[in-house]
Every structure is written in structure tokens, then in C-alpha cells.
Amino acid sequence: MATTNLEQEVKELIAEIIEMNPNEIDPDAHLVEDLGMDSMMALEILAAMEKRYKIKLPEDDLPKITTVNRAIEVAKRYVK
């Protein structure tokens, strides 16, 4: 998958969960401190990425999803 596609898709997927316009999200903004995400939303992001890319993400990756860019990094490790 082209990297730019994945980056945009992960951003859109996160935007939907945190109910924001994807174009208004700074990819380096902290999802909890800056964008008001809670721990359950982090799990929803993990589950949404699993569903979208048909992958399995371990629980250890959950704390790594702190920004959009970090979520993209996690996804890139598993998406072929």
C-alpha cells in the first residue's frame, strides 16, 4: 500500500473516532492532552485499524498511539 494512502486513511479513521475534521488535526498533536481523546478511544482506533487492514495489533501497541503520526507508525509496521 502506498504510504501516503495509509497516512491519510489512518488520519481519517482517527478523525472519525474523535469526531473531528481530519484536515483540522495536527498529526503531531497529542491525542489525549490536545484533542481530548480518552483511553477507550485509543482502543477504538486500534480496533478500527485492525478491521481496516485485516491485521492483528498487540495490546502493547496501545500506549504507543499518542499522536496521529505515532498511530501511522504503528500501522506501517503491520501493513504490507
Added chain:
Amino acid sequence: MSSRLTAIPQQLDFEQIKEIIPQRFPFLMLDRAVEIEPGVRVVGIKNLTGNEWFYQGHFPKKAITPGAMICEAIAQTGIVFFYVSEPANHDVTYLLGGMKIRFLKPVWPGDQLQIEVTPIKVTSRAGIFNAVVHVDGCQVTRGEFTLSVKDNQDL
């Protein structure tokens, strides 16, 4: 909460349910668990009688089960799922994070809710679940919900 259950049976009666979930009257919305597959699915049962407290006000001239109480029954089945899949060995509280729900048909006094909960994504501290509720084989409610486990000392 701590439980005295030492092994997970394939079914749970009312007293065993109370060993697992902390809710009590008037908020205990589960009578039995009739199918238990740890980590895979739990099917809970709630029998609704015309004597339920919430029918007094919902509604005085025509009793219909409040959707909020069906949500509560779903959440409590989720707690059972969580517990049987990964029993807590210390005091914890289960918190509902969110729910996307569709109420497809009204539920009346005398109906028996059959609540099936299956996992979408579960970690040791939280889970996202699918829920489907049937009455007499007919789907009346379906949705998704998230549940987290918090140590009481952290609340």
C-alpha cells in the same frame, strides 16, 4: 469487586451472577447466563415482569421497557464476559465507555431478553464488544459498546 467464584461454570444462576457483577436492585438487569465461552461469547437472560420498577414511569399508561435499561442489561452481560475471560483478583469497577445502539422493536412486560455479547477487540483492561438482543428469536436491539476495567484505588 472481588468474587468468590473459584472456577468458571458454563452457566451462571442469579446468585453466581451477583458474585461477578456489582449492581443490585433496582439496577440488576441480568437473571442468568446460559451460554459461556470465555473470550468468545456470553449469552445472558433477563426476564422482564410487569412488576419492574421502571414501568411505573415508563410509561404510566403503557409499559414499555426503557432502552436505557436494555443498555444496562447489555453492559452487565459485558461485565460477565470480561470476568469469565479474565477474572479480576482484586477490587475493580467496570465502566461503560460508549455505546452505539439501535432499538429495532419495542420490548414489553413479560418478554425475555436474550443478550449475546461477542468481542470485537479486548485487552486486559478494556474491550469493544458487539451486542445482539433477541426476544422470542426476534432481534430487538443490536449495537456496539466499550467497557473498561478500573482498579478501585485509582477511581
